[in-house]
Every structure is written in structure tokens, then in C-alpha cells.
Amino acid sequence: MFIHNLKYSFKTLLKNKMLIFWTFAFPIILGTFFKMAFSNIENSEKLDIIDIAIVENDEFKNNEIFKETFKELSDDNNEEKLFDIQYVNEEEAKELLNNDEITGYLIIKDEPNIVVNTSGINETILKYVTEEITQTQSMIENVAQNKVEEKVKDIVAGKIQFTSYEEIYKQIYDEIVDMLDKNNANISNISSSNLSYTMIEFYTLIAMACLYGGILGLVAINQNLPNMSNNGKRVAMSPTPKYKVILSSVLASYIIQLIGIALLFIYTIFALKVDYGTNLPLIVLLACAGCLAGLSMGVAIASVFKTNDNLKTGIVISFTMFGCFLSGMMGITMKYIVDKNLPLVNKLNPASMITDGFYSLYYYDTLDRFYFNLISLLAFASLMIVISILSLRRQKYDNI
Amino acid sequence: MTIFKTFLKVLNKCKAPIIIYTVFLIFFGGFNIKTSDNSMSFVADKPDILIVNEDKDNKITNNLINYIEKNSNKIEIEDNEEARNDALFYRDVNYIIYIPANYGEDFLKGVNPEIKIKSTGDYQASLAEMMLERYIKVANIYNDTYSLEDDIIEKVNDTLSKETNIEITSKLDTAKLDKASFYYNFTNYCILAGCIYVICLILSSFKNENISKRTIVSSINYKEYNMKLLISNTLFSIILWMFYVLLSFVLVGDIMFTAHGVIYIINSFIFTLCAVTIAFLIGNLMRNKDAINGIVNVIALGSSFLCGAFVPADILPDSVLKIAHILPSYWYIKTNEMVKTLEEFNFETLKPIVINMGVIVLFSILFITITNIVSSKKRKKN
Numbered sequence: 001m002f003i004h005n006l007k008y009s010f011k012t013l014l015k016n017k018m019l020i021f022w023t024f025a026f027p028i029i030l031g032t033f034f035k036m037a038f039s040n041i042e043n044s045e046k047l048d049i050i051d052i053a054i055v056e057n058d059e060f061k062n063n064e065i066f067k068e069t070f071k072e073l074s075d076d077n078n079e080e081k082l083f084d085i086q087y088v089n090e091e092e093a094k095e096l097l098n099n100d101e102i103t104g105y106l107i108i109k110d111e112p113n114i115v116v117n118t119s120g121i122n123e124t125i126l127k128y129v130t131e132e133i134t135q136t137q138s139m140i141e142n143v144a145q146n147k148v149e150e151k152v153k154d155i156v157a158g159k160i161q162f163t164s165y166e167e168i169y170k171q172i173y174d175e176i177v178d179m180l181d182k183n184n185a186n187i188s189n190i191s192s193s194n195l196s197y198t199m200i201e202f203y204t205l206i207a208m209a210c211l212y213g214g215i216l217g218l219v220a221i222n223q224n225l226p227n228m229s230n231n232g233k234r235v236a237m238s239p240t241p242k243y244k245v246i247l248s249s250v251l252a253s254y255i256i257q258l259i260g261i262a263l264l265f266i267y268t269i270f271a272l273k274v275d276y277g278t279n280l281p282l283i284v285l286l287a288c289a290g291c292l293a294g295l296s297m298g299v300a301i302a303s304v305f306k307t308n309d310n311l312k313t314g315i316v317i318s319f320t321m322f323g324c325f326l327s328g329m330m331g332i333t334m335k336y337i338v339d340k341n342l343p344l345v346n347k348l349n350p351a352s353m354i355t356d357g358f359y360s361l362y363y364y365d366t367l368d369r370f371y372f373n374l375i376s377l378l379a380f381a382s383l384m385i386v387i388s389i390l391s392l393r394r395q396k397y398d399n400i
Numbered sequence: 401m402t403i404f405k406t407f408l409k410v411l412n413k414c415k416a417p418i419i420i421y422t423v424f425l426i427f428f429g430g431f432n433i434k435t436s437d438n439s440m441s442f443v444a445d446k447p448d449i450l451i452v453n454e455d456k457d458n459k460i461t462n463n464l465i466n467y468i469e470k471n472s473n474k475i476e477i478e479d480n481e482e483a484r485n486d487a488l489f490y491r492d493v494n495y496i497i498y499i500p501a502n503y504g505e506d507f508l509k510g511v512n513p514e515i516k517i518k519s520t521g522d523y524q525a526s527l528a529e530m531m532l533e534r535y536i537k538v539a540n541i542y543n544d545t546y547s548l549e550d551d552i553i554e555k556v557n558d559t560l561s562k563e564t565n566i567e568i569t570s571k572l573d574t575a576k577l578d579k580a581s582f583y584y585n586f587t588n589y590c591i592l593a594g595c596i597y598v599i600c601l602i603l604s605s606f607k608n609e610n611i612s613k614r615t616i617v618s619s620i621n622y623k624e625y626n627m628k629l630l631i632s633n634t635l636f637s638i639i640l641w642m643f644y645v646l647l648s649f650v651l652v653g654d655i656m657f658t659a660h661g662v663i664y665i666i667n668s669f670i671f672t673l674c675a676v677t678i679a680f681l682i683g684n685l686m687r688n689k690d691a692i693n694g695i696v697n698v699i700a701l702g703s704s705f706l707c708g709a710f711v712p713a714d715i716l717p718d719s720v721l722k723i724a725h726i727l728p729s730y731w732y733i734k735t736n737e738m739v740k741t742l743e744e745f746n747f748e749t750l751k752p753i754v755i756n757m758g759v760i761v762l763f764s765i766l767f768i769t770i771t772n773i774v775s776s777k778k779r780k781k782n
Binding site: 018021022026029030033034036037038039040041042044045046047048097098100111112113114115116117118119120121123124125127128130131132134135138139142143146147179180183184185186187188189190191192195197330331332333335336339340359363364369 | 424428442443444445482483485486487488489490491492496498512513514515516517518519520521522523524526527529530531532533534535536537538540541542544545546555558559560562563564565566567568569570574690691694697698701702705706710711714715716717720741
């Protein structure tokens, strides 16, 4: 009987087109949209080469340090190339800025001046670089002055021999160049290489698909409830133990749900290039637990609420979407804001448990956080199962 | 009147999705944008930097911290590594600087101590790195030159305080225009989803086999019947559009009273009419009432994602934008983006905007034509 009912539940569920659309196709379509919209966000946030113009007047031509520095920063062979520079006169520079072809232009009158259209990151960087040149200039003056004083002292004290002015200038020049070369900052980057935050969108997508699976459980239970369908009335009349019927229907939904999630994983990994980290067994484990949580939620909603089919589906969908909203589907920062300010909310939210589980596998080296999420999910699923059992057992109808 | 009453009855049934779309619009279009008040003068971008200081109270270390804090936004994060890692991943901070123990003393000894950092690798982080590198380089060089701690600090601060003049030419209030554009771009989703959902639901209710048979045998003229249905649907869409325009006055503010605001409003009106024609086409093609929700989501979400309603169009991949050309939303959003940078109003500057609007009108005509072909074929079949 178990196998018989399993087989037919499986068939009826698969033939329900709307059900299959929402649980199988919709996450895949949404994932494709995410990929199209978000694939370039992180690249566009990286520092790009900035188009600028420099007014080539006499002041600029005579200023070696500005000329050389900008030449080096716009050199194609320089790995740290920052600017694409057009050397123009003032009228042309204004025209270029007006047409938004450049971020801004530099004009040296008495002091260096920068003209831009708006405030922004590229404008800030142009300002920074120009300032750095002025500051280096001032630093070199200070250091040179100090060196000259030292040399004079040394010569007076007889520590070094005076040869010629050129010789001493050459020495000071070499010392300063040497100082500039060797005094670079000693910085080492220790951040994780997995920093792609748009991955969270795809993790919430998996969370959504897992919880949407609740609709499958819901439909399967409704088929066996005498107050929901004619099919349910006949099941109730039959001499088969109810637990067998319920269990086999739920198992059929779980299998379908796992197939759906597997397809979604295959699609996101191979077509959308989503990175779930490297620990495959744990990824599968988390997905199975997530599906179980979604399914048990659907079963609980189907058995606790005594209302019509549409309303029950509505409850599953709104709960899922609200959970996904809190875990960052409609704006990744939302998850962080909730995690930071109302940590308890996301510790109780199954969508967030799934999302955070994948996040911890992707970003963290340790597994504590992952296991916490996994255990929370299983606890949530068990709670839902207990609620369903309590409300489904010993149901009897004198009339209906 | 009977038709209109029935129309209102069905409309009443689908108020929930309309409310949800509007809540999304208010939430994302109204509150999600940072506003800055002094956009008329230059404001340097400040990266969000977190400093983890393991050194004790030391003049050199404090001076470095002061300099970084002055040029960045200070972020409060819980004092543990997991919170810091989370903050970095979700871009709450762009750059974390770990100052090692004994940094100040080692520095004065000329060791050039290693500073560990964590970086998001985006442009804010690059700016932060430029800032840190510059400070350390200047400090190192002065450390080589002068011997007294106070001299070094004074010279470093003196050198780093030299600023460059920066002039700003645009007189536009870009922050407010950004907000208006973002709001109207987002309405792309609400208008499309709202119109398609409601109109399809209404058309399919009227097309229900029993109801349509009853209508056919009744005394009502079928032309009048079609006309009234068309008018009530259009009327609904216009009311929806007016509602969103009114909402924009509340959420976006006084910029809506300028010429820029007028263009946003006209543009959204033309787009609403186009959305009605799309909805009619889908309503005519579709048979199954249950499928409406799926279709609405795929079409409205699809064109919003592809054309830049949620994610700004200039950071979408080029290939996606090429595909987007075949959708009316693309032209609608393109106009909104153009208005943002419009400084003068004359024939030259308004021409591309008028062309965009023309394209949307052409799309509408195309949809009407297809609808007519489809429905006449269907009628013949029956």
C-alpha cells in the first residue's frame, strides 16, 4: 500500500503544472535574472582607468614633477596605470568636461586646480593624486633643506671634504631618490579571497526554492484530508492506516523537491557559475535539511489551518518571501542589518538559516557557524513535524 | 454601468498584489537612497575604514589613527573577528587596518613594521589603501630625516594637510535627481506588474466560458461592451499612474515641481499606456487564470532586471543591455537616466528624449496590432 500510494502521489504532484512551475521553473528563471543583473556589479566597483584632461600651459610644461608623475600614471606599461590623459588647452578641456567625456581636468595657474562636474569617487581620486604630488613636492623641499643643513654642518666640522656644489647636490639628490624608493609602506593583505557578496542572492534563491517546496507537502497532505478534497474523503474511508498514507505522500513530495533542488544546483553551478565553496557533502547535507524544513513547514501549515487551499498556499508563499526578504533577497544589506541589530529574528528564520549556512561554507574556514545553522534547521523541521503529528492524529468526522 | 460595476468587483479582489507592489516602491524608492544636503560644493568620498589597534597609547600610533579617522567614516563594529569579517563581506567597512603591538616604538627604531589589512578590493578600498600608503611613506621618510618624535609628527601633519583646490561646475542638484530617477525607474516594475495583473485577471474573468456566452446572447452591443471594457481598464491604469505620481511628490520632494519633474511624469504616462497594451496582448493570448501570477512575475521582474530598474543600467553587462533594446522598459528607463543629467532645455537636448518616447509609442502600436490579429483569429476559430 505504501509503495502504491507513493507512486500515485508522485504522479499527481508531477502533473500539477502550476506546482511544477513555482517549485522547479520559477527559481531557475529568477536565478537567470539575478545573474544578468548582478554579474557586473562587483567589477564596476573596482577601480577603473579614469579619463582626465590636463591643460598644457607654460606652468605645467615647466613643472617637472607634475609632468613626470602624470606621465608615469598614464603609461600603458605601468601596472598601476590610473589615468587616460588628454593634453589640451583650457577651452577644449571645458568642452570635454561639458560633454562628460572626462571626469575632470587639471589646470596649474599659481597652484594646481581641479575642475569637475560633480562629487564622486573618480573625482576624489583625481584630487587625491594631485594632492599627493603637491605633498611629495613639499616633503622633498623639507628633506632637501635638512640635508643641505647637515652637509654644511659636516663640512664645517670637517667630516667630509668640500668638492663642488654639483657634487653635493648630486649626493643629496641621490639620497632623496633612494629614500623615496625604499620607504614604501609594508602592508600585507590577509582578507579571504571569497568576498563576492552577490553570492548571497543565489543562496537566498536556494532558500526560496527549499521553502517553496512546502507547497508540494501542502498539496500532498490536502489530497489526504477529508475536509479538503473528495480524494481525502475516500482515503479516510479506506482501511489503510493513515500514517502509511500520509508518510508515503510526504515522501513523494520530498523526492520531487530534492529533484527540483538538484536541478537548481546543477543550473546555478554550471550555467550561472555560482560558488558554494568546496565542501560538496556539506552543501548537499544543508540542501537536504533545507528541503526538509520547507516540506515540514508546508505539512504543518496544511494540517493546522482549517481553511481553503488558496489561503494555505498564500500563507506558505508569504512566509517564504518574507523570510527571504529578511535574509537579503531584495537587497543584500537587509540580511546584515537584521543579523547585526535583531540577531534573534534571523536565528528563527529558516530562509536565513539556509542562506547563512551557505554563506559560512563559502566565506569562513571554520565550520562552527555552519553546524549551528544546520542544527537550527533540523530543530525547526522537527518542531514542524511534531506540530503536524499533533494536529493530524485521531482526526474523526461524524459528518462533513 | 453593469460592466463597470463588474469591473470594480473583480478589481476589489486583486487589491492585495497592488498593495504589495506599492509597499515595495515606497520601501525601495523612498527610503533606500542616501541623501546628502550639500551637493553643490565638492564632497570628497570617504571610505569606511575600521582600525583595530593592538598597540598601546603611543603618539606615533595615535597620529596615524587620527589621520585615517579624519579622512574616513568611522564604523562601529562589535569587538570580535567574526563581526569584522561579516562587516567586510557585506561592505559595511571597505578596509580593516590591524595596527600591530609595539607599532609606535618599532616605527621610531626604523623597522617599518608590517601592517596587516583586510580589503574588499573595490574603489573605496583602493582609496583607503592609497591613504594608508601615503601616510606611511611620508612618515617613514621623515623618520629617516628627523630624530625627534614631535618633529616627525609635526612635519607629517604639515605635509599631509596640503590640499588641492577643486571646483565644481554643474549646478544640478544631483542627489535629488538621482532619487527621482531611481523612484521612476522602480515604478517600471510596479506599473507593469500592476497593469498586467489586474487587466489579465479582469479579461480572463469576463472571458469565462459561461459569462461570455451570457454576454453574447444579451442585448448589449459587442462594440459597446468592448469599448467599455477598454475604457475601464485604461481608466484603472491611469488612476494607478496618478497614484504613483502623487506618491513621488511625497517621497521625492520639490524636484518634482521643476521641468525635470514634468519629463518624469510625461514619460511615465506614456509608459503606462504602453503597459496597458502589453496587458491586453497577454490577456488575449492567455487562457488559464492560474497562470497570471507566473506571467506577471516573469514579464515584470524580467524587464525590470534586464533594463536597469533595480540595478542601474550603467553597471549592467553590455550583452544584457543589447537584449534589453527589444523591451519598452529599456526606453522608459533610458529617458529617466537622461533627465538626470539634463542641464538645459532646448531642441537639441530634448530630441533624444522625444525619440525614446516615440519608440515606446511605436511599441504600443505594435502590441495593439498583434492583439487585434490574435483576437480576430480567435474569434474566427470560435
